[in-house]
Amino acid sequence: MSESRDLFSKFDDIIQTRENLLASGVEDPFSLVMEKVLSPTRAICNGRDTILLGTYNYMGMTFDPDVIEAGKQALDNFGSGTTGSRVLNGTYQGHKECEEALKEFYAMDHAMVFSTGYQANLGIISTIAGKEDYIVLDIDSHASIWDGCSLGNAQIVPFKHNDIEALEKRLRRIPEGAGKLVVLEGVYSMLGDIAPLKEMIAVSKKYGAMVLVDEAHSMGFIGEHGRGVAEAQGVLDDVDFVIGTFSKSVGTVGGFCVSNHPKFEIMRLVCRPYVFTASLPPSVVATAATSIRKLMHGSNKRAHLWENSKRLHSGLTDMGFTLGTEEPQSAIVAVIMPDLEKGAAMWEALLKEGLYVNLARPPATPANMTLLRCSLCAEHSSEEVETILGMFERAGKAVGII
């Protein structure tokens, strides 16, 4: 009889890293509990009144009275859940209304709602690119994009982050006649930088590739109508598939794909992460639809969010912090930490000041960086942003980063 092998032994390294970090006495950055949520920008976290600066709640829709009322009504009228797949008993009026709202928001012909943004990428990417096809993607793509590649059978070809020439070289070398899908993101969530979509999409089209753009971190905020970076750069018409999420600007949970492809509706029958899971609860699609419609008229909020992003970026730069981008490009401001220990210490110091940010570390981060990721909200007041800057200054000095 052979000795049994513990399947968990492969996690020993990460268990050790975590134990070392906690042994230093730092609060666990990955076990934070929000006991009460007071508003889109404030909560009681681990017992402290805390300003939220790491929630992706860009447009602050989570406590919008119309959104909440729509959810309550749907809960009363349609119940707490659908208990069914979209293709069986899980398509309610609310799901169709949500898809109508998306079609209007993006001015596109088709919209398909998934249970999460992760599943939208997983489903669309794995389904449309088959065994003989090539997926060309940015090396810093989100996990849901990589997992979509893993779930499918296509040839996977990554290129250096935001490198137009590297993309073109790879497209040029793909064998004649092969199907090609280029996968890009509008905003890359780790550093908050945007992609040169105009140039990249032009190159992709030159080589006959279809283009999918994940606009999770730009919806509602970037572009004249809040349609994202592709809209801001004037190339939305050349995007074949836009992937998005309800868990950021929309303020609930869910994912979607919008497209003008004439055969798009067949996805509902062939896309496994759409078919083999339960649909979103009625209250969720009702809040999403209401929120999406309100975001169509959110230009004042968008302007204030830009103000916040610019002020935080310039304030932190002036204090001597190293940021992920030289100029503010989105509502994400990433503060680069010297290492994980200092990053965790800084994260804890900020939490004790009453500020929540995201601690991001490898392997989720590019180039093995440790980051304190700040995501701003349109509901942060200008005064709150000044308060936040004061917290960063005190914490940064206490930890010895500035």
Place this chain on the structure above:
Amino acid sequence: MDRAEVDATIRTLIEPFNKKGIDIADGTTFAGDLEFDSLTVMDFVAAIEDEFDIIISMNQQAEIENYGQLVDAVSKLQGE
């Protein structure tokens, strides 16, 4: 280009990535012996792709564990 020429070219390309100056034989592994992380792999693969004007997809990379397998794969790909 025959296998020996491909070998010689890749030997030159790998130098800047072989930080510890490991002696490279056909059995030398990238993850184990050379301790390449994912970023190093990407840069190294890009250097080879540019030199030979080929694509080595991640699916193909998954089959390549050691130096000899890489030389074989590149020899085959540049012949196609």
